[in-house]
Amino acid sequence: MKHLTEPAYVRWILIGVALLFLALFLILPLIAVFTEAFKQGADVFVASIADPETLSAVKLTLLVAAISVPLNVTFGIAAAWAIAKFSFRGKNVLLTLIDLPFAVSPVIAGLIFVLLFGSQGILGPWLDLHDIKIIFAVPGIVLATTFVTFPFVARELIPIMEAQGKDEEEAAVSLGASGWKTFLRVTLPNVKWGLLYGVILCNARAMGEFGAVSVVSGHIRGMTNTLPLHVEILYNEYQFAAAFAVATLLAALALVTLIVKSFIEWKTERQSGVEEEPYIDVTGERAG
Amino acid sequence: MRKLLHNRGFLPGFGMTMGYTIIYLSLLVLIPLSVLFLKATTMSWEQFVGTILDSRVLASIRVSIVSSFFAACVNAVFGVLVAWVLARYQFFGKRIIDGIVDLPFALPTAVGGIALTSIYAENGWVGQYLAEWGIKVAYTPLGIWVALTFIGLPFVVRTVQPVLQDWDLQMEEAAATLGATRWTTFTRVILPHLLPAVITGFALAFARALGEYGSVVFISGNMPLKTEIVPLLIMTKLEQFDYAGATAIATVMLVASFIMLLIINYLQWRINKFDAAR
Amino acid sequence: MSIEVDNISKSYKNFTALKNVSLQIPEGELVALLGPSGSGKTTLLRLIAGLEQPEEGRILFNGEDNTNRDVRERRVGFVFQHYALFRHMNIFDNIAFGLTVRSRKTRPNKEEIREKVHSLLKLVQLEGLAHRYPSQLSGGQRQRVALARALAVEPKFLLLDEPFGALDTKVRQELRRWLRHLHGKLGLTILFVTHDQEEAMELADQVVVMNEGKVEQVGSPEEIYHHPANPFVYSFLGRVNLFRGRVHEGKIKLGEAEFETEWENKAVELPAVGYMRPHDVEVSLHAPADSSIQAVQAQVSRISLLGPIVRLDLKRLDTNEVFEAEMSRQRFAELALVENGTVYVTLNNLSFYVEEGQSVTPAPTFIPLQVSV
Numbered sequence: 001m002k003h004l005t006e007p008a009y010v011r012w013i014l015i016g017v018a019l020l021f022l023a024l025f026l027i028l029p030l031i032a033v034f035t036e037a038f039k040q041g042a043d044v045f046v047a048s049i050a051d052p053e054t055l056s057a058v059k060l061t062l063l064v065a066a067i068s069v070p071l072n073v074t075f076g077i078a079a080a081w082a083i084a085k086f087s088f089r090g091k092n093v094l095l096t097l098i099d100l101p102f103a104v105s106p107v108i109a110g111l112i113f114v115l116l117f118g119s120q121g122i123l124g125p126w127l128d129l130h131d132i133k134i135i136f137a138v139p140g141i142v143l144a145t146t147f148v149t150f151p152f153v154a155r156e157l158i159p160i161m162e163a164q165g166k167d168e169e170e171a172a173v174s175l176g177a178s179g180w181k182t183f184l185r186v187t188l189p190n191v192k193w194g195l196l197y198g199v200i201l202c203n204a205r206a207m208g209e210f211g212a213v214s215v216v217s218g219h220i221r222g223m224t225n226t227l228p229l230h231v232e233i234l235y236n237e238y239q240f241a242a243a244f245a246v247a248t249l250l251a252a253l254a255l256v257t258l259i260v261k262s263f264i265e266w267k268t269e270r271q272s273g274v275e276e277e278p279y280i281d282v283t284g285e286r287a288g
Numbered sequence: 289m290r291k292l293l294h295n296r297g298f299l300p301g302f303g304m305t306m307g308y309t310i311i312y313l314s315l316l317v318l319i320p321l322s323v324l325f326l327k328a329t330t331m332s333w334e335q336f337v338g339t340i341l342d343s344r345v346l347a348s349i350r351v352s353i354v355s356s357f358f359a360a361c362v363n364a365v366f367g368v369l370v371a372w373v374l375a376r377y378q379f380f381g382k383r384i385i386d387g388i389v390d391l392p393f394a395l396p397t398a399v400g401g402i403a404l405t406s407i408y409a410e411n412g413w414v415g416q417y418l419a420e421w422g423i424k425v426a427y428t429p430l431g432i433w434v435a436l437t438f439i440g441l442p443f444v445v446r447t448v449q450p451v452l453q454d455w456d457l458q459m460e461e462a463a464a465t466l467g468a469t470r471w472t473t474f475t476r477v478i479l480p481h482l483l484p485a486v487i488t489g490f491a492l493a494f495a496r497a498l499g500e501y502g503s504v505v506f507i508s509g510n511m512p513l514k515t516e517i518v519p520l521l522i523m524t525k526l527e528q529f530d531y532a533g534a535t536a537i538a539t540v541m542l543v544a545s546f547i548m549l550l551i552i553n554y555l556q557w558r559i560n561k562f563d564a565a566r
Numbered sequence: 567m568s569i570e571v572d573n574i575s576k577s578y579k580n581f582t583a584l585k586n587v588s589l590q591i592p593e594g595e596l597v598a599l600l601g602p603s604g605s606g607k608t609t610l611l612r613l614i615a616g617l618e619q620p621e622e623g624r625i626l627f628n629g630e631d632n633t634n635r636d637v638r639e640r641r642v643g644f645v646f647q648h649y650a651l652f653r654h655m656n657i658f659d660n661i662a663f664g665l666t667v668r669s670r671k672t673r674p675n676k677e678e679i680r681e682k683v684h685s686l687l688k689l690v691q692l693e694g695l696a697h698r699y700p701s702q703l704s705g706g707q708r709q710r711v712a713l714a715r716a717l718a719v720e721p722k723f724l725l726l727d728e729p730f731g732a733l734d735t736k737v738r739q740e741l742r743r744w745l746r747h748l749h750g751k752l753g754l755t756i757l758f759v760t761h762d763q764e765e766a767m768e769l770a771d772q773v774v775v776m777n778e779g780k781v782e783q784v785g786s787p788e789e790i791y792h793h794p795a796n797p798f799v800y801s802f803l804g805r806v807n808l809f810r811g812r813v814h815e816g817k818i819k820l821g822e823a824e825f826e827t828e829w830e831n832k833a834v835e836l837p838a839v840g841y842m843r844p845h846d847v848e849v850s851l852h853a854p855a856d857s858s859i860q861a862v863q864a865q866v867s868r869i870s871l872l873g874p875i876v877r878l879d880l881k882r883l884d885t886n887e888v889f890e891a892e893m894s895r896q897r898f899a900e901l902a903l904v905e906n907g908t909v910y911v912t913l914n915n916l917s918f919y920v921e922e923g924q925s926v927t928p929a930p931t932f933i934p935l936q937v938s939v
Contacts, residue, residue: 029407257393462651
């Protein structure tokens with residue numbers, strides 16, 4: 001209907017400008033990662049990926065994600081259950097506190113753990129005495145990563161579980177199901193897509209975190225280097241092709257994340273029956 | 289406690305999940321963050337103020353705020369445009385474009401940083417053409433702006449898009465029956481309605497830009513007083529083992545972030561109230 | 567201003583919303599578009615407003631062709647089903663909107679706009695609420711703001727889409743009365759869409775009954791209720807009983823009952839349907855003395871006491887057809903009816919329609935018949 005839209009030329013100009021903007025800022029960088037990676041040929045690419053240091057970075061990145069993601073998933077589920085299924089005072093304060101790590105600069109996220117566990121930190125002397133290393137070691141990387149990915153799952157689950165209310169859970173409990181069974185059989189199936197959504201976003205950030213990890217890692221090659229840190233080191237050593245080759249691994253991770261995310265959105269959109277264009281009335285009567 | 293629980297209905301698990309939430313939150317977030325303030329209090333006031341008022345620190349604060357502000361402004365304008373195009377028009381590849389908008393969320397910032405640097409460097413795909421015009425992007429404040437625009441882009445799109453999708457088209461029809469042109473309808477009916485979401489998206493993009501580190505370090509050139517942003521300065525102080533200096537700057541930055549967070553939460557609450565009232 | 571809809575057709579994708587609809591609405595009338603959902607009544611309203619474009623046909627205002635005129639230039643007052651008030655504007659700005667968006671040349675000055683809005687607020691009885699926001703008003707108040715906003719541009723006529731649909735019963739009745747009053751005061755042509763027959767009957771001078779994209783009948787409430795043009799109108803307005811039978815050689819047979827008709831003497835036997843409103847069903851305990859009066863026996867299967875009237879669910883003993891009868895409490899007491907008792911029912915006041923199947927059109931056509939009893 002013409003009163004609800006713009007003339008065709010205006011539409012195409014707007015679409016064109018939007019696409020140009022997205023191309024300059026999003027699509028070109030993505031293409032650049034892959035082109036730069038193969039600039040010196042496939043051999044350099046393969047060699048960079050197969051390099052023992054790269055492989056140990058891959059291992060560490062996977063390890064960090066394998067610890068921090070499940071930790072935050074557990075927290076996210078517990079927090080969502082408490083916040084969405086019960087009413088209590090101070091709920092909004094709690095929600096704001098859960099959001100805090102999003103508001104903190106990654107560098108500060110790293111800094112606070114240095115101040116806490118570093119050799120000059122509050123617990124530093126005690127840790128030194130017992131020969132426990134956290135900063136410039138794997139535990140520090142895990143802590144910093146867990147901190148920056150802390151809100152993802154909870155933020156995804158809370159609104160979904162709030163929207164679903166608690167009727168179904170109450171029905172299950174009144175039918176004699178235990179709390180744990182109720183969660184597994186009633187709540188979880190209802191929020192599974194939302195949970196997956198939170199998990200993939202949490203995972204992408206956990207594997208890709210740079211600033212916070214950079215502060216606490218100490219950049220020890222083959223020891224405390226995650227993939228993003230490895231990219232930085234290679235780049236700063238002017239091994240551009242190698243840096244971009246390693247970066248393709250992370251870019252591929254990002255693409256997979258986006259694809260899974262789009263898939264989940266498509267899936268949930270279909271489930272909730274949201275139409276693409278709600279204003280096209282098929283019946284002739286306005287749906288209202 | 290039993291009575292308290294009873295009042296909350298008969299679903300089990302409140303005590304356990306709430307307890308776990310509070311403990312986990314405290315151990316991982318609240319206690320570590322409070323250490324920063326604790327550390328800051330060990331400094332004398334003169335020491336603290338002296339650190340902050342150092343010309344290099346002030347310059348970095350200025351660079352951070354100015355570039356974040358302009359990046360968020362550009363994101364506000366183009367974010368609304370992209371959200372509008374995605375919500376209202378049909379075109380080939382729309383689903384893919386819709387998915388790619390979230391790239392800055394999914395792509396590690398370091399990767400984004402080196403990719404942008406390679407494109408906007410003087411011999412890069414875009415940089416070479418800009419260089420002909422005498423415009424240098426990489427290793428200048430403009431480069432910081434490019435990186436911050438990249439990482440802030442999804443925020444405005446993703447706050448405005450749902451508002452546009454839930455938008456009641458009858459309001460536009462009503463405006464048309466009352467004689468309003470398309471442009472008038474946009475500026476007087478649609479835009480005011482989008483404004484809270486745009487401001488929220490702007491604030492989110494701005495807050496994120498202030499704290500951003502990974503994508504900026506590669507493209508900025510990191511020249512003190514010129515292209516040095518606050519997070520980078522904190523990093524530098526840490527590498528020089530100047531923990532007190534890093535703490536002082538971080539404290540100021542953290543307080544600023546908290547204020548931003550409160551503003552954002554307030555805005556979001558306003559939007560929800562607005563929507564609930566229809 | 568009069569509205570003429572001339573042979574309009576409109577379809578969406580694979581759904582035909584309107585087929586060859588023609589309609590004349592004289593100046594100053596209050597007209598209801600009545601029909602079930604999906605009958606095309608809202609589409610017709612939106613076509614008149616210019617919110618949709620027809621595939622065929624013309625729309626004329628006072629004889630002037632407006633078919634291709636933009637909605638912005640038609641100057642029609644349209645009130646949306648859910649009001650579509652501008653949420654971020656207060657009531658004053660909502661009502662003033664149509665005036666303030668005019669080009670500088672035709673826009674009234676601030677003082678004139680203020681006066682106009684206040685006189686409209688007075689008209690819709692919402693003085694003092696100028697600075698409230700839509701969210702702070704009740705449904706009925708929002709409805710009146712929407713009306714005032716539409717009236718502000720001094721429209722040629724008013725179009726209302728299910729104006730009372732979203733309101734509760736009591737407010738609805740108040741607003742109906744008020745709209746009727748407003749119509750009398752302004753003398754404006756008003757066309758409104760409703761699926762509620764009671765609303766149409768109570769409010770409108772003329773009722774347009776629509777079904778499946780066609781106009782079934784146009785007439786005063788009295789006409790369409792007492793002289794329905796076809797079975798659809800019959801069954802859409804009020805409760806109705808339906809008796810199935812056949813017509814053959816001038817006689818309609820409904821079970822044991824037989825009726826003489828003026829139906830042309832055709833060799834073929836065709837299905838026939840008799841319609842009868844429940845309050846026209848006469849119930850007695852004995853067979854009528856006059857044997858020419860057609861009466862059948864029926865069993866009372868259920869008695870419902872509905873305030874001043876009593877409704878009986880009856881079952882014919884000859885055909886087992888189930889139907890309803892309504893009578894006053896007084897009559898009910900006189901008859902001293904009990905459930906499962908047997909009564910005689912007089913089948914006069916029946917309206918007959920004959921289904922004449924044609925190979926060309928798959929839908930049966932209905933021909934009303936004069937019945938001589």
